[in-house]
Amino acid sequence: MANENPCPSVENAELAASLKGKTGASSKLTTSQNEASQSKSHPLGPLTADEILQSAALIRSCWPDGNECHFKVLTLLEPPKAQLLPYLTAERAGQAPRDIDRRAFVVYSLRGTHNVHEAVVNLTTGQVERNAKLGPFMHPNADSEELLAVEKAVLDHPDVRAELDKLQLPPGTVVVSDPWIYGSDGVNEGKFFDDRRLMHCFLYMRDPNNPSEPDSCHYSFPLPVLPVVDPVTLELIRIDILPTGLDEKVQPLAPWKPVPPNEYIPEAQKEMRTDMKPLRVAQPEGASFTVEDYSELGRLIRWQKWELKVGFNQREGMVLYDVHYDDKPLFYRLSLSDMCIPYGDPRHPFHRKAAFDLGDAGAGVMANNLQLGCDCLGSIYYIGGVLADTHGRPVDMPNVICVHEQDAGILWKHTNYRTNRAVVVRNRELVLQTIITVSNYEYILAWIFNTAGDITYEARATGILSTQPVDLDLTTTPHPFGTVVHPGVLGGYHQHFFSLRVDPMVAGPGNAIVYDEAVALPRDPTLNPHGVGYTTRRTEIETSGGYDLDPGTNRTFKIINPSVRNSVNGAAVGYKLMVPPMQPILADADSFHNKRAEFADHSIYVTRYAEGELYAGGRYTNQSRGGTGVRSWANRKDSLAAGDPVVWVQFGLNHIPRVEDFPVMPVETLRVMLRPVNFFDRNPAIDVPSSRQEVNCSVALDGSGTGLEDGVRGVSLGGDGDGREPTMAAGASRDSPCACP
């Protein structure tokens, strides 16, 4: 590697601003393996293994020997929209798009130091175009290497062992550490620690009666000792002792008292159900979608008039680009932008629990390797990813996205009661699913497309509560900050906020955001004599800002294209947002939870498109202090007159744990829907073939082997069948021969 020409680092650069136009000094890498010509690829293609290696080498070349880089982020830097949109337009038109330089975005530290840099590598030219030291209150994400190191350091530390000794745990006990993002400790502690990046480690133990079981649910055995560690130096900063009563008082550590285990693994259950019979999805002709490569790792999916590009990166995981339906542009980019999970226990040190799972860690790097027949049913196509490790080496991430179809019940039906003819069309969906594990917790995240032009984003929250100890004698006492889910185990109250970033191009560029409301008309002897009238009113959002749902007015946010009119009724074509209500963040406006979770106060934010504004909580959420996310951008009150809005859809839940959520939680499911409104000229699923038995091959149960009796019962009727009234509606169909060959 060529090290003779180190890139000077730009000290204390103001990194909160966007990256554009601040190119630092650069260094050209000349080794043959990194020829610029090799880097040509689709501008939206995820970084390839070669590009990861090339990027890391270029960064290393900036530094003298003896400096090792610890890579935190090494990912595709997507081109500016001004370059990319013409590229995509040309590509779609079958014209040769103008090449765009490939770039990598890199965050790294000098190994063993808190000296963290942000860099931009031009892979096409082989130059480091930017290389700047992070400013204050900007910290990189955690990574698995340091999590494992921190866990080991903590458990090996004599001071920690001394504290644990006070608990007099049974011989052979295995203690387990869940290192956690430090959140924010408030102004004073921030000063004490000089804005140093820290971790705190929640300690647990395995079931002492079964300590060799590595999958024992240690969350059933939380311990009151919380070491605070510097994840870079592995220095033990302090040991906090957890309050385990009803208030903030901390008791001296006392001997641990036995409690039963609460395991989720099947072999630990006393009894498993035996009466669940197999249910399989069979697709004898395969799937209805096709997959092509648009780059080495990027995938273009076509299904039922839909066309979309699927990317995958370290932070957001699955990202969708360039979404079209029937060759009509809809969305430029769709992604989960961030999550925030602030906890409601105000007591030190629980007040520091507020995780930004994407910004603090990364949905890509935490993605599960999905298993055939376990995570989906039917005919499955798996998409893999390649990410970078802390040494700048590529890591294969197989099966991080699964693509499959599912049946979702009936999409539309009508029975003509005069002819008894029923026409019924089922709702077929295309699902792109990814599952992430954030230490104790899981999120099942999916984009779902259907044949009626709808897009649904579904988030299922599952996994295990992040538990804390509570005094055994308080087990049946209501706790102000959580639910006792097991003897000695408190599931603390917390909120989940998701922020979905919707970058639209509904019917092309020049979109606007409006909301429509339904309002009662006043009584009027001529216009509303009976008091039953209502109408709708439209409000255009003219400047960036935060907006709230209002079920009382049926307030419905819509992305419209004022310059494209519906061919039937002349309305501006649009897509509406169907968003479940959420309780805004409960932490007060002056708290760091609130300041940092810039998206947790409004269901809708609208900003004017700006390069680099991808993450609702800002680029660097770890121990952030606020001021760099969507609330701040929205507060610019940018005019949206130029037609380049970005919509940020927030949704979430206040998780007041139930006993039923332990030891592993049945999913809490949230769905956001994007639905066409006066976009098409009629029901877009009118051309979907009817649901027919000769295709679906369902089985009428007749009791053989199931305890069931004849499905068509010989009901004893008083009459002989003639002269009966026609019923108002019945589903006999004149064109649906319902017999499966």
Next chain:
Amino acid sequence: MANENPCPSVENAELAASLKGKTGASSKLTTSQNEASQSKSHPLGPLTADEILQSAALIRSCWPDGNECHFKVLTLLEPPKAQLLPYLTAERAGQAPRDIDRRAFVVYSLRGTHNVHEAVVNLTTGQVERNAKLGPFMHPNADSEELLAVEKAVLDHPDVRAELDKLQLPPGTVVVSDPWIYGSDGVNEGKFFDDRRLMHCFLYMRDPNNPSEPDSCHYSFPLPVLPVVDPVTLELIRIDILPTGLDEKVQPLAPWKPVPPNEYIPEAQKEMRTDMKPLRVAQPEGASFTVEDYSELGRLIRWQKWELKVGFNQREGMVLYDVHYDDKPLFYRLSLSDMCIPYGDPRHPFHRKAAFDLGDAGAGVMANNLQLGCDCLGSIYYIGGVLADTHGRPVDMPNVICVHEQDAGILWKHTNYRTNRAVVVRNRELVLQTIITVSNYEYILAWIFNTAGDITYEARATGILSTQPVDLDLTTTPHPFGTVVHPGVLGGYHQHFFSLRVDPMVAGPGNAIVYDEAVALPRDPTLNPHGVGYTTRRTEIETSGGYDLDPGTNRTFKIINPSVRNSVNGAAVGYKLMVPPMQPILADADSFHNKRAEFADHSIYVTRYAEGELYAGGRYTNQSRGGTGVRSWANRKDSLAAGDPVVWVQFGLNHIPRVEDFPVMPVETLRVMLRPVNFFDRNPAIDVPSSRQEVNCSVALDGSGTGLEDGVRGVSLGGDGDGREPTMAAGASRDSPCACP
């Protein structure tokens, strides 16, 4: 039939009160076929064909020869709870329950008159226990016999033909009439017509270029002529002409102008999709549920620890009784209580559009005959019903409920990032589905049970908009009261309200209703120094009343049993209600829409249990005037201290039509969930076997015949595979051999 002993009718009885204790004179039927001993059956068994015949005969026996009865309702009268609950308890305990007399509830008129009676027939004793003439403002439901008669009378009437002639419709045009419930016309018109029951008929035509197609979508061709008819005498009362502009002014009828058709039947489509490949549900070992008869027509279903009785009646359609999980009582009775669909067009005569689909017609009588392979996938068990026709004869209603299992994605998952072991359990659901056709419109209604103790009620709205004509030159002009969905066709704004009646017995009798809210703690230097704290507060509902959701406080209504405590944390066991927000009715408080839709103003009503209070809009909704539904009952401010609450859950949508909702509407789906909260001692689905490929037999797509490439890609990695970091989480599982035999 024995007619010598007619029952005296009780003139103008006050029927709004409950039925108890007001037994009229009675008549004993002595024919052998109606022996009391033959009527013994389970008290919750739907009326059998024999019982229908017996009831009708007993009613007829009350009247002299020459009076013919027109039966409107002839259905099971369920026993009072005070009798039934001990019966069910004894039955469950394996003891011989004390017999309860079988009774029928009957509404009928003397044929050809508006003389309508309500009667109670004791089938066990063979006596008519009650027989009373309906009071003012009480009208029976419509029935299919009169709908067909009205349609014919209207189209044959010379005055109607004379009006239609003014439209100069093309030769051969087929005019179609949709008779509608008259709603309410306001006080004055009510006076004019002396509270007579009426119908008004929306007229349409078939595509004049294809008039022989009986399934032509006539809703694409609405006509501006609205005959008003007496459905009993078939007298034409008046012909209203519809306003077709933007205001209330009515134009003289002018020649019809050609517009294109808009058909939903597949053979009328220019092009159908050809790229949707089959997706089948295979259950090689059959279904996991069993079905037994608890009466001739009642069905007892057992599935995955659930046990419930399924009944079916004329008004509510599917009804669930005696719902238990793992032998624990949960719900005494679950039913859709009513619906109301008020329209928002204030102009005469549209102001009369407000349908109560259950009360005005009946979800049972409108139930579709569900078709194998069309309305559900997999292994299906069909339940049929028997209802009475207007002559008191039984009518077989085959396949009105389908019972099947479905996969609903992942129910819970956890990946231990230390061992990479994933445990994943899929969400299997039991679905009880019924579909009703209300003239133009369809509702797909389902109770869904899962393995985690959750019950979901799902309503899908589909079918065809009830359209009205709009001037062709206004096609692209925004309309204040609707959306133009086709040239000349307006889809008027309307609201849908559903009222779910939940009669609980969570962990037994003695339930209470509470709501919990999450509230921020005030800043406090000791208790909340960082401003992040929040807690919950509980409010007990002590008297009957209407209550609202409040997403801002995460207000969550719960049915609890204060006398049964969770074995882990001592909390009162409970079930929470997860209810989607709805915009309350927009018609003002003095309007008849509002007065009649007694359930459309609050998401939650709580009443004290009272016999006969089953229907949220009152027993007689047709042309009702209000004062007999849940709002009125709630306003009694009954104390709930005795622990016998009934919860009425309202949900709905404001349907602002889209062009996409025509000619048939993709489903709008609404879901209400009943979910255990501190009811079980841990995740109740912890014992569900893991999802495994050897059971599920999914298929990894490898491109054969699908255009897909290898699912496991040979990603080019820079390294040779050694020395890579473990990722933070991956889903490889040590106990899930994922190979299908």
